[in-house]
Amino acid sequence: MDFKRTDYCGNIFSKKIGEKVTVCGWVQKQRDLGKLIFVDLRDRTGVVQLAFYEKNPKVFEQAFRLRAEFVVAASGFVCERSSKNPNIPTGDIEIEVEQLRVYSKAQTPPFEIVENSNAGEELRLKFRYLDLRRSDLSKNILIRHKMAKLARDYFNDNGFIEIETPFLIKSTPEGARDYLVPSRAFRGKFFALPQSPQLYKQLAMIAGFDRYMQIVKCFRDEDLRADRQPEFTQIDLEMSFVNSKDIMSMVEGFIVKLYKNIFNKDIAKPFFQMNYDDCMKKFGSDKPDLRFGMEIIHLTKLLKNTEFRVFSDIIKNKGLVCAINAKGACDKFSRKDIDKLSGWIVAHGVRAISFTKSDKNKNSSSSYEKFLSTEEVKNIRETSSFEPGDILFLVAHKNELTCLEAIGALRVKVAQIIDIKKSEISLLWVTNFPLFEYDKNQSTLIAKHHPFVAPKDEDLKFLETNPEKVRAEAFDLILNGNEIGGGSIRICDFNVQKRVLGCLGFSDEETKERFGFLLDAMQFGAPPHGGLALGFDRLIMILLGCENIREVIAFPKISTSSELMTSSPSVVCDDQLNELGIKLDKLENTN
Numbered sequence: 059m060d061f062k063r064t065d066y067c068g069n070i071f072s073k074k075i076g077e078k079v080t081v082c083g084w085v086q087k088q089r090d091l092g093k094l095i096f097v098d099l100r101d102r103t104g105v106v107q108l109a110f111y112e113k114n115p116k117v118f119e120q121a122f123r124l125r126a127e128f129v130v131a132a133s134g135f136v137c138e139r140s141s142k143n144p145n146i147p148t149g150d151i152e153i154e155v156e157q158l159r160v161y162s163k164a165q166t167p168p169f170e171i172v173e174n175s176n177a178g179e180e181l182r183l184k185f186r187y188l189d190l191r192r193s194d195l196s197k198n199i200l201i202r203h204k205m206a207k208l209a210r211d212y213f214n215d216n217g218f219i220e221i222e223t224p225f226l227i228k229s230t231p232e233g234a235r236d237y238l239v240p241s242r243a244f245r246g247k248f249f250a251l252p253q254s255p256q257l258y259k260q261l262a263m264i265a266g267f268d269r270y271m272q273i274v275k276c277f278r279d280e281d282l283r284a285d286r287q288p289e290f291t292q293i294d295l296e297m298s299f300v301n302s303k304d305i306m307s308m309v310e311g312f313i314v315k316l317y318k319n320i321f322n323k324d325i326a327k328p329f330f331q332m333n334y335d336d337c338m339k340k341f342g343s344d345k346p347d348l349r350f351g352m353e354i355i356h357l358t359k360l361l362k363n364t365e366f367r368v369f370s371d372i373i374k375n376k377g378l379v380c381a382i383n384a385k386g387a388c389d390k391f392s393r394k395d396i397d398k399l400s401g402w403i404v405a406h407g408v409r410a411i412s413f414t415k416s417d418k419n420k421n422s423s424s425s426y427e428k429f430l431s432t433e434e435v436k437n438i439r440e441t442s443s444f445e446p447g448d449i450l451f452l453v454a455h456k457n458e459l460t461c462l463e464a465i466g467a468l469r470v471k472v473a474q475i476i477d478i479k480k481s482e483i484s485l486l487w488v489t490n491f492p493l494f495e496y497d498k499n500q501s502t503l504i505a506k507h508h509p510f511v512a513p514k515d516e517d518l519k520f521l522e523t524n525p526e527k528v529r530a531e532a533f534d535l536i537l538n539g540n541e542i543g544g545g546s547i548r549i550c551d552f553n554v555q556k557r558v559l560g561c562l563g564f565s566d567e568e569t570k571e572r573f574g575f576l577l578d579a580m581q582f583g584a585p586p587h588g589g590l591a592l593g594f595d596r597l598i599m600i601l602l603g604c605e606n607i608r609e610v611i612a613f614p615k616i617s618t619s620s621e622l623m624t625s626s627p628s629v630v631c632d633d634q635l636n637e638l639g640i641k642l643d644k645l646e647n648t649n
Contacts, residue, residue: 061080061082061131061133061157061159062080063080063081063082063131064078064079064080064081065079065080065081066081066101066102066103066104067081067083067099067100067101067103067104067105067106067148068101068103068104068105068106068147068148069103069104070106070136070148070151070153071147071148071150071151072138072150072151074136074151075136075137075138075151076135076136077135077136078133078134078135078136079133079134079135079136079153080131080132080133081099081101081106081108081131081132081153082101082129082130082131082132082161083099083100083101083129083130084099084100084101084127084128084129084130084164084171084191085097085098085099085100085124085125085126085127085128085129085130086098086099086100086105086126086171087126088121088124088125088126090122093111093112094109094110094111094112095109095110095118095121095122096108096109096110096152097110097121097124097132099130099132100171100191100193102196102200104146104147104148104193105146105148105193106148106151106152106153107139107143107148107151107152107153108121108132108134108152108153108155109137109152109153109154109155110155110158111154114155114156117155117156117157117158120158120160121155121158124160125163125164125166126164126166126167126170126171127164127165127167127171127188127191128160128162128163128164129160129161129162129164130158130159130160130161131158131159131161132153132155132157132158132159133155133156133157133158134153134154134155134156134157135153135154135156136151136152136153137151137152137153137154138150138151139151139152167185167188168181168185168188169181169182169185169188171188171191171192172192173192173193173194174194175189175192179608180616180622183608183614183616183621183622183623184622184623185623186612186613186622186623187623190612195609198598198602198604198609198610199610199612201320201598201602202594202598202610204319204320205316205320205594205597205598206273206594208315208316208319208320209271209273209293209312209316209594210271210273212311212312212315213269213271213295213312216269216308216311217269218269218270218271218295219267219269219270219271220270220271220272220273221259221262221267221270221272222272222274223252223255223258223259223272223274224252224258225251225252225275226239226249226250226251227249227250227251227252227258228249228250228572228575229248229249229250230250230257230572230573231509231572234253234278234279234280235278235279235280236250236251236253236277236279237250237251237277237278237279237288238250238251239251240638240639240640241638242637242638245638245639246639251277252274252276252277253276253277253278254276254292254294254591255272255274255276255294256508256510257510257573257575257576259272259294259295259296259589260296260510260548260576260584260587261575261576261579262296263296263297263298263548263584263585263587264579264580264582264583264584264585268297268298268299268585268587269295269296269297269298270294270295270296270297270589271293271294271295271296272293272294272295273291273292273293273294273594274291274292274294275289275290275291276289276290276291276292277289277290278290279619282615282616282617282618282619284605284606284607285540285596285599285606285607286607287595287607287608287611287614287615288615288619289615290593290594290595290596290607291594291595292591292592292593292594293312293591293592293594294589294591294592295308295309295589295590295591296587296588296589297587297588297589298585298586298587299585299586299587300586300587300588301547301588302489302531302533302545302546302547302588305533305545305547305588305589305590306328306329306487306533306535306545307327307328309535309543309545309590309592310327310328310329311327312592313325313327313329313485313535314327316601317483320601321601323482323483325483325485329485329486329487329535330348330485330486330487331486331487331488331489332346332486332487332488332489333488333489333490334488334489334490334491334492335490337488338459338462338466339354339356339462340353340354341353341354341466341469342354342380342462342463342464342465342466342467342469343463343466343467343470343539344488344491344534345488345534345536345539345540345541346466346486346488346536346539347470347473347480347484347538347539348484348486348539349478349480349481349484349538349539350473350478350480351385352382352383352384352469352472352473353382354380354381354382354462354465354466354469355380355381355382355383355441355442356378356379356380357379357380357381357438357441357442357452358373358377358378358379358380360434360437360438360441361373361379361430361434361438364430364431364434365431366426366429366430368412368426368429368454369426369454371456372454372455372456375456376456376458377454377455377456377457377458377461378454378455378458378461378462379452379453379454379461380452380453380454380461380462380465381438381442381450381451381452381453381465382450382451382465382468382469382472383442383443383444383448383449383450384448384449384450384451384472384476385443385445385447385448386447386448387447387448387449387472387476388415388416388417388418388446388447388448388449389417389447390449390475390476391413391415391449391475393423395475396411396413399411399451399468399471399472402471403453403464403467403468406460406463406464406467406468407455407457407460407463407464408453408454408455408460408461408464411451411452411453411468412424412425412426412451412452412453412454413425413426413449413450413451413452414426414427414438414439414444414449414450414452415448415449415450416444416445416446416447416448416449417446417447418446418447419446420446426452438450451465451468451472453465453468470539480538483537483538484536484537484538484539485535485536485537486535486536486537487533487534487535487536488533488534488536489532489533490529490530491506491507491529491530491532491533491534492506492526492528492529492530493505493506493511493513493517493525493528493529493530493532493558494506494525494526494528494561494562495526496526502562502563503525503526503561503562503563504562505562506530506532507530507532507544507546509558509559509562510546510548510549510555510576511530511531511532511546511547511548511549512530512531512546512547512548512549512550512554512588513528513529513530513531513549513554513558514528514529514530514531517529518554521557521558521561522557522560522561525561530546531546531547531588532544532545532546532547533545533546533590535590535592537597537600538600540596540600541593541596542592542593542596542597542600543590543591543592543593543597544590544591545588545589545590545591546588546589546590547586547587547588548587548588548589550580550584550585550586550587551580551584552577552580552581552584555573555576555577555580556569556577559573595607595610595611598610
């Protein structure tokens, strides 16, 4: 018999009762009840129950020998189940099997193929092809597919052209470390894998393709985090003859459609906007989570005349003293908990946290109030709306940015600890970023986003005289405290681009060597243009409520940027190295 599939396992419902169907998939489990055998069959759509009776001895004998993960095809009639299962969509029916074919047998898998598996992640990643059979993980991949299709449809309907850009490109500084690819034809020279298609999509604008999009792989050789992989996917777009509002409006339309079509949720637009300076002042972050309050309380002016040296020395050095009030959370933090937070915040450049707490019976304790005047204590409590049941955390530092970033991180940490009830969605545009920022490690200016972001016209006069004052035509999209997209208007003027690169320390020779092709192109008529890239993996991770980006990528890397399933990266043979003109001095680690 030709076992041609007629239906997927998860799509057979009561309306099919009486029909003959053929399903294919993997055995989830077999239950032998003596004269009756039940088999749960699984494919990517779900599970359906197969029923085998003694009256069909040949098929019954086949069913008796089935084990987990055997691959089979089954044909029979859909019947109503006598004992229904409300926990699965197909729980009202079963298939009384007349014919069965076993395509392949399976060894006992190293872990059970079930939702919310308690198997270790390293084991699951080593056998990723088995892990992907689990319904909770496979659903993520299927939703990813739907989101990709929706993106292509949306941007196609809005006049965008999908253009593929190359993976083997020239190495240009874009903020992260490149993955390099040696050239066999040009020994001693290297391609780089793209950190983004940034320059190519700008060249597409110069070429006259005024609306470009691409769902594209990008590569950055940097340390991994829960929301970061060395190879990642972004929805990349660029538009000509537009301003920032046009680009933001286009992206808002996509996000609204995404929520509606995939999650059946209505999102209002336009999204809320906040400039960079206000974000830092109020939340200590350029990607603030606005689903809860705890805005930063600035206490520097209130304490400008304090005699408490810990604060006064910082204020005299033009530093900041800031606070957050965790309303009603006094009981959530013991002195031991506060000490742990003080140890935790050291990584953010601050020595410790000061606090005041008061229980609902007005019993107070504080690490700093005894060193302040009565008036200063009163002013701080009034300014911070401090009440019984609250706990006030103070952070002070001589560097303004360090202080704001530290208390911003503390704000998020405290919210996690006390489990603040958050509204479902917070979407925010952050605008008016600085064009440059100072890198302490390199003791130089670096681009806040990348070197091709346009300065605001009114700030061009500061480029050479006060570059840190220059604002950028840049905008980031923030979802629930996570940056999911970064965009900007690009530089389209040859002279302005040279000036910006000069501010970043590039000599004329370096500029020509690194970016000559772009500067040459600008001299043949560059339209005003701009665009944005959405972090596709990160967006899916947040929308699905996953804790790690690996949960939405079919074949991800682990924290060391290696892949357990294929044991890569791996050693290559000497012949391959010789062809490339490469000689390795010493292999310190070949694991």
